[in-house]
Structure formats: C-alpha cells, structure tokens
Amino acid sequence: MKPDLRLKPQKLNTRARTVGPNLNYWYPVGWSDKLKPGQVQNQILWEQEIAVYRGMNGDVYAIENTCLHKGVALSKGEVQGNELVCPYHGWRFNGQGQCVGIPYLGDDEPLPKKCLHRYPCRERYNLIWVFPGDPEQSETMDIPDVPEYDDPNWLIVEIPAHFKVHFSMVNENPLDVFHGHLHRDLQGWYNPVLVSMENDEDSIRAEYEVTFRNSWLPKILGLTQSKEQEVKKIIGVGYHYPHCRNNMPGKSNYYFMRQPQGPMSTQSYSLLCLKIRLPVWLVGLIRKPLPRVLWKFLIKPFLDQDIDVMESEQANFHRNPDRRQVEINPVIAAAQLLTVKKYDQYINSQKQRSDDSKGQFQG
Ligand code: FES
Ligand SMILES: [Fe+2]
Structure with a gap:
C-alpha cells in the first residue's frame, strides 16, 4: 500500500480542524489519584465547564460548574460531606446537581426545583471519565478497553x-x-x-x-x-x-x-x-520509579518534538x-x-432530540 498521490488538496482538512467532538462518548477529565476526598476541580470539555469533585464518601461527582443562583463557578467553593457549596452565598448542591440547601432560607421554605446539569461519571485506569452528551446514552457506550492495565506482566x-x-x-x-x-x-x-x-x-x-x-x-x-x-x-x-x-x-x-x-x-x-x-517480583519493585525515568529520558523528548510541530501547524x-x-x-x-x-452524527442526533421534544410539547 502506497501513499495516495491522487488525494488532492481538499476541504476535508479544514473541516476536520473546525468541527467539535461527538459528545456521546466517554472522555477523561483527570487522573483519579489527583482528586482526593474533599477536593474539587474545574474541568473543561469542549467549552463546557464541569465541577468535578470527590465527596468524603470517596465517590466522584461531575456537575455543571455554574451556580444556579448567580452563575459563580462552583469549583471555587468547597466540598462539605458529599455536597459542593458555592463560595458566594453558600448554596449547596449534591452530586445530582440538585440544590439541597440555602443557608438564609427558612427550614419550611421550598428550595429551587431547577437542577444543574449532572454528568455521568466513572473511574477506570486511574482516570476520571465523564459523559458530556445525552446522559441516557452513557449506559450503552463503553470506556476504551485497556486489558493490560491489571496484568502484572x-x-x-x-x-x-x-x-x-x-x-x-x-x-x-x-x-x-x-x-x-x-x-x-x-x-x-x-x-x-x-x-x-x-x-x-x-x-x-x-x-x-x-x-x-x-x-x-x-x-x-x-x-x-x-x-x-x-x-x-x-x-x-x-x-x-x-x-x-x-x-x-x-x-x-x-x-x-x-x-x-x-x-x-x-x-x-x-x-x-x-x-x-x-520476573514479576522485579517488575513490582520498578513499577513506581521506572515510569519516571522513562518519562524523563524517553517520552518527554518525543512529546516535546510533537508539541512543537503541532502547535506550529x-x-x-x-x-x-x-x-x-x-x-x-x-x-x-x-x-x-x-x-x-x-461530529455530523452528533449534530444530527441533537437536532432529532430537539425535534422530538418539540413534538412532545406540541402533542
Ligand atoms: S452565586 Fe452561588 S450561592 Fe450565590
Ligand atoms: Fe510523535
């Protein structure tokens, strides 16, 4: 098989550089071990800001990073228990994106019904994964399989x-x-x-x-x-x-x-x-230090070259x-x-969703 010289300068390159991702897939948003219980991060997925936090129960939650009240970034706030508290007026949100407390509201006053968007969230391979598309599709889509991950060899x-x-x-x-x-x-x-x-x-x-x-x-x-x-x-x-x-x-x-x-x-x-x-015992011993050595002497020099040319591109x-x-x-x-x-497939699915919901509303 040879490089195909019949491929002419084309618009496809330009289009590929301007489309968004299909969001109906799982995407990583950080290393699991870098998010300790009680910590929160702002993670961006195709210009959506997501507050990713780990509750004191050890579970990770991902909710829209915009407070329901005045839109402050919730990642500037703090985790209390398994809830995220906005820094501005102290509204509290649970991992489902529901407002579960407003400190200056009487106990018998109703809380706002509107919820923040909640992103399905999983952890695998020391990575935190979120599903930014239609949440109901998250169950049918798989995180990439890395069969070597738990293999001691x-x-x-x-x-x-x-x-x-x-x-x-x-x-x-x-x-x-x-x-x-x-x-x-x-x-x-x-x-x-x-x-x-x-x-x-x-x-x-x-x-x-x-x-x-x-x-x-x-x-x-x-x-x-x-x-x-x-x-x-x-x-x-x-x-x-x-x-x-x-x-x-x-x-x-x-x-x-x-x-x-x-x-x-x-x-x-x-x-x-x-x-x-x-031998597996030796692999066990070098498992921690060797990646650091490989990073410094082998991987980083390659990456630096790639980053340089791609940023120029x-x-x-x-x-x-x-x-x-x-x-x-x-x-x-x-x-x-x-x-x-x-990308086109995703845009079409969004259009279909919106048409369906309009139909339901009119019906
Ligand atoms: S802006 Fe978040 S509580 Fe007011
Ligand atoms: Fe490369």
Whole structure:
C-alpha cells in the first residue's frame, strides 16, 4: 500500500480542524489519584465547564460548574460531606446537581426545583471519565478497553500532555507513522511503509512496517538482538473514535485518551503499556520509579518534538484556515473523514432530540 498521490488538496482538512467532538462518548477529565476526598476541580470539555469533585464518601461527582443562583463557578467553593457549596452565598448542591440547601432560607421554605446539569461519571485506569452528551446514552457506550492495565506482566506508564491545538491534529499524530521523520534521532527506526488499512463507521486500523536499526532503543524493547543490524517490525495504529492507540505486537500498546477542551486546546491522558521480560517480583519493585525515568529520558523528548510541530501547524491554520493542505496518507484522510462524520452524527442526533421534544410539547 502506497501513499495516495491522487488525494488532492481538499476541504476535508479544514473541516476536520473546525468541527467539535461527538459528545456521546466517554472522555477523561483527570487522573483519579489527583482528586482526593474533599477536593474539587474545574474541568473543561469542549467549552463546557464541569465541577468535578470527590465527596468524603470517596465517590466522584461531575456537575455543571455554574451556580444556579448567580452563575459563580462552583469549583471555587468547597466540598462539605458529599455536597459542593458555592463560595458566594453558600448554596449547596449534591452530586445530582440538585440544590439541597440555602443557608438564609427558612427550614419550611421550598428550595429551587431547577437542577444543574449532572454528568455521568466513572473511574477506570486511574482516570476520571465523564459523559458530556445525552446522559441516557452513557449506559450503552463503553470506556476504551485497556486489558493490560491489571496484568502484572505489563508496565503501565501514565503520560499526561497538553497541546494548544485542535483534537483532530492531536489524534492524527500517532496514526501518521510517517512523522517518524521528526523523531529520527530518537527512535531508532526508519523507512516506514504503510502495508494495510481497514475502516468501518467507528474506527480505522492500519499497519506500517518499519525498519529498526540495531541501536539502544530497539534493544531495550527486545526488538533486535545484538548480532542483528536491522530488523523489520509492524507498528499497528488505530482510531477508535474518539480515542487512538498504537502498538508493536507483544511489546507495547499505547492508548491515547483525549479531553478536547476547545478549538485550540486538547488535554491528553495516555497509557503506555510495556511488556517487560523481567520476573514479576522485579517488575513490582520498578513499577513506581521506572515510569519516571522513562518519562524523563524517553517520552518527554518525543512529546516535546510533537508539541512543537503541532502547535506550529495549529498557528498556521489559525492564520489561514482556508488554505488547502495536501494530504497523501490515506490513513489521515480516513481519520479526518471519521472526525467530521462523527461530529455530523452528533449534530444530527441533537437536532432529532430537539425535534422530538418539540413534538412532545406540541402533542
Ligand atoms: S452565586 Fe452561588 S450561592 Fe450565590
Ligand atoms: Fe510523535
């Protein structure tokens, strides 16, 4: 399979850079262990501000971060018990978004009936997940599966990153193995060749063959033996909307979970799962310190390079959004199409919801 030179400069690139996410999916909004009982955070998901707090019972709640009274950010307030108290006049809200107390209202006075929006919320893989779309759809949608997470044979490295760019650019980065050119001095492989691609209405999967040099990185990963000069390996990539992953079979699985915050801001929470050929007891010992070492010496240098080029891509797009880019990798063209289609699907579902509710009202 070759890069497709018939792909012409097109509008798809521009559209992919301007659409929002389909909100009827689970999105991560922070690491679980960074939110202790009694703490509250303001988290932004596609320009919606969400007060995410942990009650003293240990449960996490996510409610609209705008007080019912005068609109002050509730994340400026404090958690008392399992409720969130606004800093301004002390109105209290529970995790369902209901106002459950106003300090200067008599005991027999009725509380406001209107509720704040409540976001379905779950915790998995040390991440807090919220469902920003139609709450009733949250039960039927799954959080991405990370089967390595609880397997003691895999080392998990948590990788937070912030990109001042649109989520479509962030997602295309790991799908586009040709950008290995950027990391050519770090990664130890060259000559990527796209060998297969398949897609359906929710996902894209592709494989690239790359050639590893006999350098330190492939040796650490167990990809090359000391006598081999070069070895060809497959890198698989996947866009399982709205999150991405890539893998080297049997060696590493890299899950890229995104929090699209706004048109030029994406927070990323990635999990790098490394299969390590060491005794389980030793893995237990290095499980804490090794991720820090990997972060500093291996992951951060890659990330810094990616952030630099993507922020330049975003800045130029911002200056001239109508400029037609030329894309020749069919995986990226397919990813842009998926991004756009999923957004259109969400807008249509919202329109349908609003038509249905109007119909009910008129009926
Ligand atoms: S603005 Fe929140 S209690 Fe008044
Ligand atoms: Fe990269």
